[in-house]
Amino acid sequence: MIFDLETTGTSCQLDEVVEISAVKVVSGEIVDEFSTLVNPGMPIPYYASEVNGITDDMVADSPTFEGVLRNFLEFVGDAVLVGHNIHTFDMKFIQRDAQRYFGKSIGNDYIDTLQLARTYLPQLRHHRLVDLADYYGIDAEGAHRALNDCRMTQQVFEKLRLEMENPSDAAKKVKKCPRCGNILRKRSGKYGEFWGCMSYPECKYTQK
Structure with a gap:
């Protein structure tokens, strides 16, 4: 299960989720999708809108994250979660809000494709999702919207799985x-x- 968040900023103490998406993958193919904008209950800073294109007007009539998170957790169930930079970013927001709204932590195992890329592609100078898409010739149009990033991450993850099966000499030395x-x-x-x-x-x- 691949997922991605867009937020009002980078702080899991101060910022809120404005979009969440997930794609269910079976045998390397996307078979189902979950995606919605979220009303964060606070103004979206200009710099955040510049990155993801999401504005206050777009989320004005969207649901709050409490109900959205409940639906998201039902959608993913106990699946292993996959995402880019989720170890230091997305999972922190999910865990924070699961505690805030439901008083519990999320027990799903997860895989961070950023860590995989740093391990198996050490020759690359940068390992952002768009850098990996460029390296593998994957279309990066629409980057920084959650559903598009999920689809991109899915393709990158399939490529990284091949790297894991046949690691380069440089990767073996990491x-x-x-x-x-x-x-x-x-x-x-x-x-x-x-x-x-x-x-x-x-x-x-x-x-x-």
Whole structure:
């Protein structure tokens, strides 16, 4: 199950969801879709609208996220969730609002295609969804709208699965964090170079 959010900003403490979409995938093909705009109960900042194209007028008559989230969770059930950068972004909003509205956490396992891309395509300088789409020759038109990003992520994920089955020599040399599974990157500190987890500050694992 691939999903994506659009929000009023990047802070899961201050910002709200304005769009959520998901696509159900069976044998590499999309078989069902869920998508709706959300009234965030706050003005959408100009900079957010510049990115995703969603304005206050567009969401004025949309439902609030409490009911939308309930429907979304029914749609995904116990499926494994897949998305791009969901470890540090989308899942934080979902978990926050599941606690806020229903007093519980979401137990679904999930796969972050950003982490996969950093692992299996270390030769790429950037690993944004649009960068991966360009690398694989996937149409990126309509990027930053949730449903379009879900469809794009699905195609990227199918390509990454092939990379996982036949990893390059560079991918085999990538160091992974033993605590959270994210990538370790070489960094410089007060006492010289060290390996640090890319999930920092959530994961503070380091290695000499």
